[in-house]
Amino acid sequence: MFIEFIKEMNNGHRRTATGKKINKKTIVFYECVLKLLKEYEHQKEISIGFRFLLKQSIRINTIEKKYWVKFYHLFSTFLYNKGYSDGYIGSIWKSIKTLVRWIIKEKALPIAPVYNWFTITQTQYNPIILSVPKLQFLITDECYSKGLTENLIRVKDIFLAGCTLGLRFSDLMGLQKNNLITEEGQLYIILYTIKTGSxxxxxxxxxxxxxxxxxxxxxxxxxxPQYSNARFNILIKKLGEKVGWTEQLPKYMSYKGKWKEQKKGGNKSWQYYDHLSSHTMRRTAITTLLVLGVPEHVVRKVSGHAPGSKEFYKYVLIAQELLNKEVQQAHKKLFQLNNTSKNETKNT
Structure with missing residues (x-):
């Protein structure tokens, strides 16, 4: 029964809180969760199902809780044995919790709120965001472009557009010529975003x-120019290597609460350009606007985030961290200037 409900969600029966159909990427992820649950059932030779609580009793509730807590631990172990990270496993449990809430709300079935017994491990990571100097380099320095192939020049142009507009990759690739308009001599991009429809x-x-x-x-x-997400992610790394962003920047993954460095072939650490992807563009655009002092509500309007969005708040924290570093650098310079002034006073 549990798996049948996931199939029903994938068929488009589940809607968002605003009544819209869930997007294709979400459905693809649900299909991955479905595949993993089927594999788990086959391996354990069991069938995951709900107990209808027609009568409330402490004994039945206790039995139900033990069943789902056991499932949580066994399925988590199954996922860890496949080598998945804390972040990916957390996404799986987030989807399962969403499924259970949907079943209770839409199907009105008398089942326990089992999602309360599933824990999502919180992981923090620092995504790659181009600094303002790096972005300025791509915009203003034309020397590096002379050594690029036509293919990489097109990728560079797309990358600059993404780092400026802050659109999701699907929206960026979907821009048509009629999305570009002129009003009072100023060019604008206008569109309804694919994910949120805003x-x-x-x-x-x-x-x-x-x-x-x-x-x-x-x-x-x-x-x-049109590229698939996978192809673009390959080429943007080649572009980063060509322009000299080769400084060592290790990649870490959280596994069972412990951070481990991920290595490339030959047991080499990752370099800066290895981290570049289509996601870098949107993160860079939003963070750059915040760092340069654009009010949050204006940046949200540009990025298409809803007020109070947890996702947007991550960008605010990242921007604040970057600003803190700038302030710290300013304080160091002030300290150095102060020491220089004192030394000059002593020498006179």
Whole structure:
């Protein structure tokens, strides 16, 4: 019965709180969860199911809790044995908790709120976000572009567009020529985002206007060259290596609460460019706007985040961390200047 409900969700029966269908990426992840649950059932030779609580009693509730707590520990062990990280396992349990809530709400079945007995391990990580100097380098320094292939130049242009507009990769690749409009001499990108369906209007700076004009004359309806997410992620790493972002930057993964460094082939540590991906663009755009002092509610409007969004709050924390580092650097310079002044006074 448990697995049948997941199948029903994947068929589009489950809706978001606003009544919209869940997006394709979410369905794909539910399908992964479904596959893992089937594999678990086959391995353990069991069937996961709910007990209908037609009568409330302490004894039955206790039995039900023991059943689901045991399932939580056994299924978590099964996932760890497959080598999954805390973050990925947490996402799986988050989906299962969502499923149980949906069953209770939509099916009105008399089952225990078993999601209360599933714990999601919280993991923190520092995603790669281009610093303002790195972004300025891509925008203003034309020397490095001379050594790039035409393919990497197109990827660089897409990357700059993403780091400026803050759109999700699907929305960025979906931009059509009619999404680019002019009002009172200013270029804007207007669109309804795929994931949230929210209306967004973003001003286009001069350097991005030049990029759009380059591709606007091309055949086809899209504003930018088209790449799959997987292909783009491969090429953006090659671009990062070409422009010299080769400083060592290890990658860590949390496994059972312990952080372990992930190695490349040949037992080598990751370099900066290894971390670059399509997600870097959106993170960079949002964080850069916050660091440069754009009010949060304006940045949310650009990025399409809802007020109070937990996801958006992560960017606020990252931006604050970057600002703290800048302030610390300023304090160090102030301290150095103060010491220099004292030394000059002693010598006179």
């Amino acid at each position: 209306y967004t209007k973003i001003p286009v700076p001069d350097y991005l206007s030049t990029i759009f004009k380059t591709y606007r004359t091309n055949k086809g309806k899209f504003l930018l």
